[in-house]
């Protein structure tokens with residue numbers, strides 16, 4: 001299949017029109033109505049990108065720039081006047097209204113605990129900005145030992161998975177806990193427990209070994225894209241090398257172009273260069289993360305689908321007594337929040353202190369609060 005074409009512009013949002021799924025080399029049993037995989041999301045299919053020229057015109061350039069600017073707002077500061085008396089600003093009022101809509105998962109813990117009564121919790125955790133603080137250098141986004149210890153403890157009581165935009169190998173290097181399940185590349189690379197009916201039905205799901213030599217299922221729905229992603233990674237490195245502060249990260253099934261350390265005046269240059277490379281790849285799309293442009297295959301797969309897949313792999317689908325909880329800070333985590341909200345199954349918890357619309361039900365300010373929340377969760381152990 002030709003994953004490269006010179007007639008399309010990179011897709012900025014998920015377009016709708018499906019094309020023949022067999023072109024992706026996937027077995028038809030991946031698709032709906034084939035029990036026992038009926039809980040898996042509807043088919044993984046490619047979509048037809050909009051035809052466009054290779055020029056990032058002024059209008060679209062400003063849309064990119066707005067999205068880039070809003071992608072990682074600074075944490076909320078409480079305003080005090082000079083006499084040190086609290087004087088709420090419009091921003092404070094907006095923040096309080098936002099907190100009323102997305103209450104603190106710590107302050108509302110009793111409510112969460114009541115809902116969890118008689119249920120088995122399944123925990124899903126994002127990595128960057130959730131378990132580790134956001135830092136300038138992505139190579140240095142280490143989680144604290146205290147956080148690692150708490151994740152380890154919580155995983156003793158509840159099945160726990162990390163779902164990250166990083167490559168699975170990289171996120172494992174950071175977390176280094178063997179008792180967890182890992183999904184890298186925004187859920188496009190999942191290592192989960194062995195479940196015969198899944199590996200038998202999905203050609204992109206193979207039996208493999210984890211670091212400890214334990215048998216696992218490895219599901220890589222975008223496997224066919226590996227060479228294209230490699231090629232795009234190299235092109236992006238090449239074409240951004242003269243932009244001071246730009247950094248391109250290979251996340252295996254997706255590529256991150258970081259502009260956190262690029263002077264804001266050059267953000268449009270970053271956008272233009274990424275656009276210039278992607279215009280030749282009709283089957284890649286672009287999403288925005290926290291001061292990062294993320295290039296990924298146009299397949300119908302995201303963190304939400306990864307949650308559904310893992311619940312199925314863990315034998316926790318179709319169970320009324322399971323309460324999935326997903327904690328994440330980024331736009332890509334919204335897909336997972338949405339799956340939980342729409343299925344009325346559990347809670348999304350948004351990490352952050354800058355008001356934004358979300359499909360989450362609760363919020364936590366930062367990774368420190370995430371750790372406090374994990375400690376509280378442990379009080380619910382059976």
Ligand SMILES: O=P(O)(O)OC[C@H]1O[C@H](O[C@H]2O[C@H](CO)[C@@H](O)[C@H](O)[C@H]2O)[C@H](O)[C@@H](O)[C@@H]1O
Nearest residue numbers: 127128134135136138141164165256260290292
């Ligand atoms: O899904 P996640 O685990 O949250 O991964 C999303 C991206 O996280 C990383 O980038 C972000 O964190 C960096 C370190 O704090 C920060 O420098 C960067 O600005 C953030 O966007 C990671 O480097 C990306 O590859 C992930 O896609």
